[in-house]
Amino acid sequence: MMDVLLRILLFHLLTSLGSEIINGKKVPDDLMLYMASVQDSSGRHICGGFLINEDFVVTAAHCRKPTSVVLGTHNLKKINNGTNRYSVETCEHPSYVNVKSGNDIMLLKLSKKAQLGNRIQPVQLPKAETKLKDKTKCRVAGWGLTKTRGQVTAVLQVADVPFVDLEVCKTKWNEVPFTLPNNVICAGGFNAKKGFCRGDSGGPLVCGREAVGVVSFNMKRNCDYPNVPNVYTDISKYLDWIKEISKRQKC
Structure with a gap:
């Protein structure tokens, strides 16, 4: 019984996440142009994401039911829905069940190609297995x-x-x-x-x-x-x- 209760507690601890960067600093407007705000139907920011090409944003699979992403601005008080907002189709990894079982990744297919330029650019992905040294x-x-x-x-x-x-x-x-x-x-x-x-x-x-x-x-x-x-x-x-x-x- 205690084992079951512990597993339930751990699940809630792992999934009670929100949106914080701790001891960070403001990102300059000309850097990290791949960042995306993943939003729900009310236009509320629910998760982060990042642009990998003109058509897709990557986010976590546990960011359920997003309807749009915002690209091209680091300030969520300065959103032009005509140019910054893109409706999305969700492509959750087929093996995802919950965060504790892994495969926590989802692709968001943009309704139109991202307008690449001096405010929007994709980020590179690794070409092979990630092998980084401790404390990199x-x-x-x-x-x-x-x-x-x-x-x-x-x-x-x-x-x-x-x-x-x-x-x-x-x-x-x-x-x-x-x-x-x-x-x-x-x-x-x-x-x-x-x-x-x-x-x-x-x-x-x-x-x-x-x-x-x-x-x-x-x-x-x-x-x-x-x-x-x-x-x-x-x-x-x-x-x-x-x-x-x-x-x-x-x-």
């Missing part, structure tokens, strides 16, 4: 609160986060106890005061010039910071699926 400097970005129970910000924030060796990450999560799903990587939130928290879900982990991860889950609502690493979906494990969907232009 990466970046995570998003909109929302800037500290636990803090104030919402409409301006895109970014934080530098150290890559965490996967075996170290697994060991720390096993102490919770929780077994990480397959096809994940880790960065920030462990021996660091920077990372993501509630609702940055779907945003990219960028290392060098490549988006290598998709924000998936963290532990609890405490962002100040629990001593377990932040967990991302490993994009390199899904390159074939992304290429297939992109080629046929539909889910």
Whole structure:
């Protein structure tokens, strides 16, 4: 009985995420032009995302029921629905069940091609399996609160986060106890005061010039910071699926 209760508690802890970058800074208007605000039918920001080509945005599969994305602005108070907003069709990974079982990735097919230019540009994806050294400097970005129970910000924030060796990450999560799903990587939130928290879900982990991860889950609502690493979906494990969907232009 206690084991069942623990599993239920862990599930709620993992899924109670929202939209925060902790100890970040404002993103300059001419950088991270691939960032997307994933929004619901009311025009509310629900998750982050990132543009990978003229037709598709990547986000997390647990960002359920998005209807549009906003591209081309870092300030969500400055949205031109005629030029910034794109309706989307959702392409959830077919093996996704919930965050604790993995495969937390979704493609959003834009209703029209993104207007690439000095405000909108796609980000590169890795060409092979992600192999980064422990403590490699990466970046995570998003909109929302800037500290636990803090104030919402409409301006895109970014934080530098150290890559965490996967075996170290697994060991720390096993102490919770929780077994990480397959096809994940880790960065920030462990021996660091920077990372993501509630609702940055779907945003990219960028290392060098490549988006290598998709924000998936963290532990609890405490962002100040629990001593377990932040967990991302490993994009390199899904390159074939992304290429297939992109080629046929539909889910």
